[in-house]
Amino acid sequence: MYKILLCWRYLRTRYIALVSIVSVMLGVATMIVVNAVMEGFTHEMQDRIHGILSDIVFESGSLDGIPDAEGHMREIRKVAGQYIAGMSPTVHVPAMLSFKVGSQYVNKQITLIGVDEATYASVSDFGRFLQHPENRKQLDFKLKDGGYDMVNHEAPPSDGKVTRPQMAVAGWPWRRQKARFSRPVVAPEGSLDRNPFAPKTDATSANGSTPEGEVFDPATQQHDGCVLGIALVSYHNHDGTDSFLALPGDDVEVTYPSAGTPPKPLSAKFTVVDFYETTINEYDSIVFVPIRKLQELRGTINPATGVAAFNSIQISLKPGTDLNMVRDLLRAHFSPQIYLINTWRDKQGPLLSAVQIETAVLNLLLFMIIAVAGFGILAIFLMIVVEKTRDIGILKSLGATGSGIMGIFLGYGLSLGIVGAGMGLVIGLLFVRHITEIADFLGRLIGLELFNQSVYGIPNIPTIVEWPTVAWIIFGAILIAVLASILPAWRAARLHPVEALRYE
Amino acid sequence: MNDLTSGPTPHFSGRVHFAELAAATAPSRTAPAGIDGRARPSARSLRPFEARPTLLGAHAVSKSYRKGQLRIPVLENVDLTVGQGEFLAVIGPSGCGKSTLLHLLATLDVPDSGEVSFEGNRIDNLAGAGRDILRNRYFGMIFQAYHLLPELTTHENVLAPAMIGASTLGYLRRRRQYRERATKMLHLVGLGHRLKHKPRELSGGEMQRTAIARALVAQPHVLLADEPTGNLDKATGNEIMALLGRLNREQNLTIVMVTHDREIAAAADRTVTLADGRVLAA
Numbered sequence: 001m002y003k004i005l006l007c008w009r010y011l012r013t014r015y016i017a018l019v020s021i022v023s024v025m026l027g028v029a030t031m032i033v034v035n036a037v038m039e040g041f042t043h044e045m046q047d048r049i050h051g052i053l054s055d056i057v058f059e060s061g062s063l064d065g066i067p068d069a070e071g072h073m074r075e076i077r078k079v080a081g082q083y084i085a086g087m088s089p090t091v092h093v094p095a096m097l098s099f100k101v102g103s104q105y106v107n108k109q110i111t112l113i114g115v116d117e118a119t120y121a122s123v124s125d126f127g128r129f130l131q132h133p134e135n136r137k138q139l140d141f142k143l144k145d146g147g148y149d150m151v152n153h154e155a156p157p158s159d160g161k162v163t164r165p166q167m168a169v170a171g172w173p174w175r176r177q178k179a180r181f182s183r184p185v186v187a188p189e190g191s192l193d194r195n196p197f198a199p200k201t202d203a204t205s206a207n208g209s210t211p212e213g214e215v216f217d218p219a220t221q222q223h224d225g226c227v228l229g230i231a232l233v234s235y236h237n238h239d240g241t242d243s244f245l246a247l248p249g250d251d252v253e254v255t256y257p258s259a260g261t262p263p264k265p266l267s268a269k270f271t272v273v274d275f276y277e278t279t280i281n282e283y284d285s286i287v288f289v290p291i292r293k294l295q296e297l298r299g300t301i302n303p304a305t306g307v308a309a310f311n312s313i314q315i316s317l318k319p320g321t322d323l324n325m326v327r328d329l330l331r332a333h334f335s336p337q338i339y340l341i342n343t344w345r346d347k348q349g350p351l352l353s354a355v356q357i358e359t360a361v362l363n364l365l366l367f368m369i370i371a372v373a374g375f376g377i378l379a380i381f382l383m384i385v386v387e388k389t390r391d392i393g394i395l396k397s398l399g400a401t402g403s404g405i406m407g408i409f410l411g412y413g414l415s416l417g418i419v420g421a422g423m424g425l426v427i428g429l430l431f432v433r434h435i436t437e438i439a440d441f442l443g444r445l446i447g448l449e450l451f452n453q454s455v456y457g458i459p460n461i462p463t464i465v466e467w468p469t470v471a472w473i474i475f476g477a478i479l480i481a482v483l484a485s486i487l488p489a490w491r492a493a494r495l496h497p498v499e500a501l502r503y504e
Numbered sequence: 505m506n507d508l509t510s511g512p513t514p515h516f517s518g519r520v521h522f523a524e525l526a527a528a529t530a531p532s533r534t535a536p537a538g539i540d541g542r543a544r545p546s547a548r549s550l551r552p553f554e555a556r557p558t559l560l561g562a563h564a565v566s567k568s569y570r571k572g573q574l575r576i577p578v579l580e581n582v583d584l585t586v587g588q589g590e591f592l593a594v595i596g597p598s599g600c601g602k603s604t605l606l607h608l609l610a611t612l613d614v615p616d617s618g619e620v621s622f623e624g625n626r627i628d629n630l631a632g633a634g635r636d637i638l639r640n641r642y643f644g645m646i647f648q649a650y651h652l653l654p655e656l657t658t659h660e661n662v663l664a665p666a667m668i669g670a671s672t673l674g675y676l677r678r679r680r681q682y683r684e685r686a687t688k689m690l691h692l693v694g695l696g697h698r699l700k701h702k703p704r705e706l707s708g709g710e711m712q713r714t715a716i717a718r719a720l721v722a723q724p725h726v727l728l729a730d731e732p733t734g735n736l737d738k739a740t741g742n743e744i745m746a747l748l749g750r751l752n753r754e755q756n757l758t759i760v761m762v763t764h765d766r767e768i769a770a771a772a773d774r775t776v777t778l779a780d781g782r783v784l785a786a
Contacts, residue, residue, distance in 0.1 A: 001675040002667035009655035394651045397612060398718075399640025400668045401633055497612045498604075501651065 002395070003404060007411040010384070011419070017412075020380050021420040023373035024477050028424025029431060031366045031473045032465070036432045038359045039469075040462030046352070048278040051125035052286070053344035054088075054314035055323055058330065061340060064259045065091060065300060065309035072313060079333045083321045086122035089310040090115050091294050096255040097232060097287055098267075101245045108232050110287045112256055114294030117141055123316040126288075129154075130227065131167070131248075131275045141225030141290050143273045146171040148248055152277065163241045167248075175249035175271075179219035223251060224293045226270035230277040231284035248272050254287065259300045259309070268297050370477050373420075374484040377413060381488035385409065392492050393500025402493035409492050413485025417478035425474060429465065436460045520642055520725070522625045525634035558624070559758050560586040560609055560726055565618030565628075567604055578604045580781045581618070586726070586760055591752040593772035594762040601781045602762040603730055609760060610643050610728050611635040623725070640669045644719025648731035650711040652703040658714050659699040662686040665722045689717040693747060709740035716747065720757075727751070729761040733768055745771045 011017065058076065060066040069089035077084060091114035098107050117139045121127040127136045131149045148170040150162045157163060169177070233246040246252065250272050257263030270289060278284055292308070295301050300309035317326055323343040330341045345352060385392075392405055431438060439450045439461060451461050562584040568577040578601040586592050586609075594602045607613040608620055611627055620628040627638060639645070652661045666682040667675055675682065690696055693713040703711055712732060719727055729748065733741030749771050751757045761772065769775045777784040 001670065001672045002664055004672065005660065005667065006653075006655065013655055390651070391653055391655075394653060395664075395668065396636075397610070397639060397645050397651070398665050398668050399636045399638075401636045404668065498607050501612075501647070 002400070003407045003411050006408050007415055010408075010412055011415055014384060016380055017384065017416055020373060020377040020481075021416055021423065023376050024370060024417060024420030024481060025424040025427065027366070027370035027373050028421050028473055028477050029428035030369060031363065032425065032428030032470055033431045033435070034362060034366060035359070035469050035473070036428075036463040036465045037435070037461060038355075038362065039464040039466055042355050042359070043464050044462045045280070045355070046348075047125075048129075048280050048283070049348050049351075050344055051129060051278055052283050053347055054123040055317045055321075055344060056315040056327055056330070057312055057340075057342050057344065057347060058315060058334075059312040059340040059342075060310075060338060063093060063257065063263070063311075065311040066338070067300075067302065067309045068307050069310040069313060070307075072310075075333075076313065076315065076330065080326050080329050083317050083326050084315060085318045086119065086316045088116050088119035088123045088314045089291065090120070090312050090314060091291055091298075091300075091309075092311045093256055093294075093298070095257070095287070097228075097252055098255065099233070099246050099250065099252040106245065108285070110229070110232065110254075110285055112254060112294065113286055113288050114291035115288050116291045120314070123314040126276075129276050129278050131230075131277065135227075135274045139227070139274070141227075141273055143175065143222045143225065143249060143271055144171045146173055148274075154277070154279075157240070161240070164244070165241070166244045170248040172249065174247050175222070176219045178249065179217070182218070218251070222271040222273075223269045224271070224290060225273035226252065226254070227274045227276050227288040228252070228272050229284040229286045230275040231281055232287070233272075234275075246272060248274055254289070256294075256298065259298045266297065367476060370480050373477075374480040377416060377481055377484040378487060381409065381413065381485050382491070384412075385488045385492045388492070389495060389500050389503040392495050393497050393503065396495075396497035397501060405495075406489040406493040409485050409489030410482060413481045413489070414478065416485075417481025420481065421474040421477040424477065425470065428470075432463045432465060435463055520623050520625070520638075522623075525627075525630055525637055527634075557588050558585045559588045559590075559622070560760065561621045562605065562609060562615075563619045563621065565605075565608055565615040565620065567601070567608060567613070567615050578781055579608070579615070582778070582781070582783055584609075584776060584783065586758060589752070589756045589758055591749065591759045591771070591773045592761070593769035593775045594760065594778055595764060595766060595769045595775055596762075596778035598764055600778045602764075602778045605778065606728055606730050606760065606762050610645055611638055637669075640665055641722055642725045644722065644724035644727045646712065646715045646719050646727070646729045646732050648734035650703070650708070650715045650735070652711055652714055652718075654703050656702075657699065658690065658695060658701050658703070658706065659683070659686055661703065661714055662689055662718045662721050664718060669722065686717070686721055689721045690714070692720070693717045707740075708736050709743060712736065712740075712744050713747070716744075716751075720751070726758040726760060729759060731763055732761060733763070733765070741768065 058072070066072070073087050073089070076087065093112050095110050095112035096107055097110045098105050100106075115126070121139065127139060130136050130139065131153070132144050132147060133149075134144060134147075146169070148167045150164045150167045151157060152163065162168075228246070234242050234244045236242055251269050252272055253267055253269055255265050255267040258266050270287075276284065276286065276288065291310075295308040295310075301307070315326075317323065323345065327341055327343050327346075334341060395405060395408075436451070443450045562582055564581050564583060565579055566577070566581060567579040568575045570576075582601075582605060584594075584605065594605060596602045604613070608615050608628070611620070611630070614628050618628075619626050622638070622642070627635070630638065652658075653664065656664065663682055663686045666686070670678070670682075687696070687699065690699060693716050695710060695713050695717065698706060698710060698714075703714070706714065712735075716727075716732075727748075732748070733744055736744065745768055748759055748761070752759050752773075759772075761769075763769050766775075
């Protein structure tokens, strides 16, 4: 009982011990904040990776792919049907993108992905990253009449500023305007002979491909649609706005390899119908086109049966399903020589494990802060033991045992640890909750923008408080406080009562 | 003065369980025998100057301290017996070893040679835990510098032996009794109005009274006093001595007091003079 009472009194009267509380507190708060932010960014990144990769990716190793996606999907359903929420076949090929800026062509290396627009959104968050609200609901590869976002819709600027003014005209208005300026002034042959008052027989529908023999009119017609990764045609300005080299409505030329060995370069025109923006550069350099068109262009459709080749099938699973379990189920059924079956985590393994190692190293380093705080406690406690030498002698003369004296100081260390860690917890959680305001304030203070939302493409600094991590941090801090008080407590317990009583 | 302690409080007749003391190695304890108010067997009343059975004794004890290579002898072959109910004063000049003798009697220190006995049993060779229990339950100690715990109030200081002796749960279960007893002891020494004061708010005499209350709260068999009036002015010192004398007479409390002051020692039944670590013939 006297241990508890004295611990409590020492805690309330020894203000020097509060110094060690502060260091424990700061260490704990820092670790909580850093872990929350790391976890937040990791989660955000995984979210985006997962946005393009479905839960399980079923791939063929060859560029030409394997025929019959339908047949394979039936087979997959037979093996693991009860876990599967959706499937979508895709074709992946390396390609070149060319588009005209002014009078010059810009060439870029891209990954060309043929997607089935009807099912692709069901296997990944693909739609979420598009710029037109209707495309976000359902992509149809048709150019829209305008209404494209003029800001990053994932992270709209807090002040309501338009950061992408060029997008105002994107869509058909832009296409018509460009067609007007680029239309040759030479009158088509025979047009002067035609009766201008005769009823028009022009039956080409907008958004359709040109029927045989018709002249393609860029003002009213589009090529097959494609979705460009936004990083291919945009750059970020110093004042926070974005500039675009091409807009939805522009035509681009894609050079892709044909099927067969060796592959020959072929090219086709596509009309940009939307941009894809994940803020992960690797993914923002992808071009999506309709799968059927790509299969047709590459010549992988069997003319006799109409069966086309695919490179991969994206499989999404029902929520809560163990990805690895389904992966292993499929791996057991499909020959590993022909099929590569991986979860999205497997595919991004190096990146995810790099982040994990980064977090672990950061935690280790930050834990050193708390360890340093431990040495502070050690020093202050040794001082307190010297200061309390006579009291220790008194307690011993009253019959307190060595272990009882040790208990006072261990308990004191424990309570310092608990108080420090508790205060650190509160401060850390408050910091995490108001991190954006704090970052803004600090930014204004030092004149630097600490968190540029248009760089990261998210409105706020992402934070996730993982309670098991927090529990470990607090446990570690308290443990260090107790460990640091062992030596002083042991010294106190070993004091000779007579010498302690005589101590002045 | 009969109302000052709870019921019959014979300070020397509560049985000391030496088997328990010898076996005590762990800090697990039961409550101090007297403090919870359980009645002990009634007192044998003894008149002063009658031959008394020995309560506490030192037999041919020697003690020396080391200072680097040097051995400084403090006590050499000291024999001392304290009878039950006796008020013994050990006098001698500063540095004659009288405090050391008191510490040996209180088992705060162990002699180099010789024996210390208590109620007929040797106590200097007990293990640490046994000596801790002995000090907690059967010895009360007061010091020249009072030695109160500065963080605790007067009342809590008096309660300290109970808190030390009892387990946390045991203390909490009987805290009412303990607190009442501590209050009663403070009233006994005339400090009933100072329960909530910290030691630094008290005068020297009040601090020494608090120390006496603390020493008596566990109903010890013997009170060991180390220059109890050394830091006090004459008048206050006399008050303290009057209190000790009253406790000795009315409660039959055995007191061993060391002092350098012959005038103070005169209040005792018997005086033993110590010089250069030896007992001088009376």
